[in-house]
Amino acid sequence: MILINFFEPETSSWQPISLAQLPSVLSADARVWINLNDASIDEQQQVLQRFAIAPTLVEDFIRERHPPKLEAQDNFTLLVMRGYADIDFSEYISSAQVNLIYSKQVLVSRIDCHNPQLLAQLTPNIDSKHGAIISDWVKQIIITVSASYLEKLINFEDEQSELEDAMLHRGNDEQMALIMRYRSVLRKINRNLTYQKDIFADAIYEEQNPLLRNFTETELRDFYEKFERLHSMTDLYYDQLSDLVQGYLSTTSHQINERMKVLTMVSTIFIPLTFIVGIYGMNFINMPELQMNNGYFITLAAMAAGGVAGLIWFKIRGWW
Incomplete structure (x- = not known):
């Protein structure tokens, strides 16, 4: 129109x-x-x-x-x-x-x-x-x-x-x-x-x-x-x-990096412990440590000491 x-x-x-x-x-x-x-x-x-x-x-x-x-x-x-x-x-x-x-x-x-x-x-x-x-x-x-x-x-x-x-x-x-x-x-x-x-x-x-x-x-x-x-x-x-x-x-990238840092520290601590568990979880007949009366407690103490030592190392380096 x-x-x-x-x-x-x-x-x-x-x-x-x-x-x-x-x-x-x-x-x-x-x-x-x-x-x-x-x-x-x-x-x-x-x-x-x-x-x-x-x-x-x-x-x-x-x-x-x-x-x-x-x-x-x-x-x-x-x-x-x-x-x-x-x-x-x-x-x-x-x-x-x-x-x-x-x-x-x-x-x-x-x-x-x-x-x-x-x-x-x-x-x-x-x-x-x-x-x-x-x-x-x-x-x-x-x-x-x-x-x-x-x-x-x-x-x-x-x-x-x-x-x-x-x-x-x-x-x-x-x-x-x-x-x-x-x-x-x-x-x-x-x-x-x-x-x-x-x-x-x-x-x-x-x-x-x-x-x-x-x-x-x-x-x-x-x-x-x-x-x-x-x-x-x-x-x-x-x-x-x-x-x-x-x-x-x-x-967001910084937050992801912080989370990855925590996961990395956790992995760094538990990988050696997992290694120890893996060794003593093998089914060999000749494993002298299995005959020790206090072997279980000694292994737990060593694992705890290793974990604490890792945390102390991260603290000294300023990573935690």
């Missing part, structure tokens, strides 16, 4: 219209927002062909999943972004895919987001009494995309601190599994943030960048700093979680 909102300069109001009612030539003050969230591929192609948008932009726009991208041809600019739509970092379902094609007068949007609250924030706000500058809508969408990550990252800081304290005192495999899930999610969103950070980094230093058509250098630098900060935060949290994993593995 195609939803078209047309701002009529003569009446200074927004009106829902059909594609057939859309003027072939827009007046200088007219504005059009076309919402293709629920449109089929054929309907999307129909709308984009109506504005004679280049096939390469059309192909990228209608693709179900596309990494963040910026491209421009003629008067239209394609901007693809990804927001974070899940509640937290414990589970990653899918990103909020934001596909925009816009000019000074036209905005075509397709937003795929399973989070209703974020979807509402990404949807342009139609004011029936006033017109709108398309670049302001695009700017608001960019800021909303960055905020979708920032809120979760700020909340995650406290959660990670609690997890770090828990791992320090009573780390277990369940917490390790949670850490691995967090690392997986952070790695995925870090890729999205890298793409989006690079988009605005290139826009700052390229004189012919299409974003310069609609935004000032100050605004582009602000966009870049937002995504660069988000990217740095995800890197920091990922490294901290990696440190927790390494710390847990080191602690």
Whole structure:
């Protein structure tokens, strides 16, 4: 389904219209927002062909999943972004895919987001009494995309601190599994943030960048700093979680070594005793010690003395 909102300069109001009612030539003050969230591929192609948008932009726009991208041809600019739509970092379902094609007068949007609250924030706000500058809508969408990550990252800081304290005192495999899930999610969103950070980094230093058509250098630098900060935060949290994993593995390895040391000392003490038991357990006829009246007690005393001597030796060497 195609939803078209047309701002009529003569009446200074927004009106829902059909594609057939859309003027072939827009007046200088007219504005059009076309919402293709629920449109089929054929309907999307129909709308984009109506504005004679280049096939390469059309192909990228209608693709179900596309990494963040910026491209421009003629008067239209394609901007693809990804927001974070899940509640937290414990589970990653899918990103909020934001596909925009816009000019000074036209905005075509397709937003795929399973989070209703974020979807509402990404949807342009139609004011029936006033017109709108398309670049302001695009700017608001960019800021909303960055905020979708920032809120979760700020909340995650406290959660990670609690997890770090828990791992320090009573780390277990369940917490390790949670850490691995967090690392997986952070790695995925870090890729999205890298793409989006690079988009605005290139826009700052390229004189012919299409974003310069609609935004000032100050605004582009602000966009870049937002995504660069988000990217740095995800890197920091990922490294901290990696440190927790390494710390847990080191602690577990140390505990295993301590247990192995105890088992080794026990084995070192009992192997000689087992050797003595093995000798006197042989069924030879000529074993003089078997005829001794106190042989049993002497053997037990020798075995006890050997065990105690072993323990004393471990204590002197600092192994126990």
